[in-house]
Amino acid sequence: MTKNISLLHSYRLLNHGSTTVITSAHAGQRNIMAAAWVCALDFNPPKVTVVIDSKTYTRELMEAEGTFAINLPCVKQIEMVKKVGGISGRDLPGTDKFVEYGIETFAAQEISAPLVKDCVAWLECKIIPEPHNQNTYDLFIAEVVAAHADERVFSDGRWHFEGHDELRTIHHVAGGVFYATGQQC
Template identity: 30%
Template sequence: MAKRAYPLAKVYGLLEPGPVVLVTTARKGQANIMTMSWHTMMEFEPPLVGCVISGRNASFDTLRATRECVINIPTLELSKQVVGIGNCSGRTVDKFAQYRLTPVTAVAVKPPLIAECYASLECRVADTRLVNRYNFFILEVVKAWVDTAIRQPQTLHHRGNGVFAVAGETVRRRSAAK
């Protein structure tokens, strides 16, 4: 075995949970976008998504107060916007204007969808019991949208320190019927 010790501060890059997403929130007529990498599916029906949002982010306070957001899934074409959005604060920047993204009115929640993203999931906070201790929100997806013209979306996957993997080859293996 050729394994060696690995720094604990870098473990997150080994366990990336899924595509980088852009989370939109809205409060008092002001929409914001944040880049988020730390989320996980928790249940299928209804779809529940767990996510960590730093208490230092403007989106944290808005999500806590309004209890709704939209998870937007960008593709490789938006990689510069994804990184830029992650490197500035919604307290001082109108990220829709700065990054030339188009807000689209949602059906079930107040925050907008992002037109340029491959998919958008309208969400409501379902459980806040882990927010105070871990900044962990449990969201219920109440409406989902996908651009059916995009057959093989190339999503971004954060590996840490500005390094991203791009979803590539799709492999199909039949699972046992249940």
């Protein structure tokens, strides 16, 4: 049910402030982490910003490869989001979070980072090097090179969650508390 999304509509996958999981890969290593500070930045070409702390394993892989993926998890994935956000991939010698937590993935079209199965949207991103922003603010700017969404809840450039409560995106509001995207008004 995954459908490619026009890059011109890719910003709409992020413009409601949902929690994301960032995936990265380099030289046979891969990682996943929860991230809330992700934002659409520009339309054409589409760009995003993401804040990734300098101490994270995800960032190490992102910088080495020059790419990463933004995955938008849904209500049924809250426990997975909490798990991947609570431990560093460096703390799992000989394995990774995907194996440790049974997280299924599928291949991206344009980058090496895996995409997380059962999310409702995915953005494949190529980093635009901005060393000052990255080193001073942990802020990465990236061009979206491919975008995909679950057509049950995103089509014609719009989210529509009605009838699919388990597929609603989630929002972290601090202290491990999440809310699901609400009703359309």
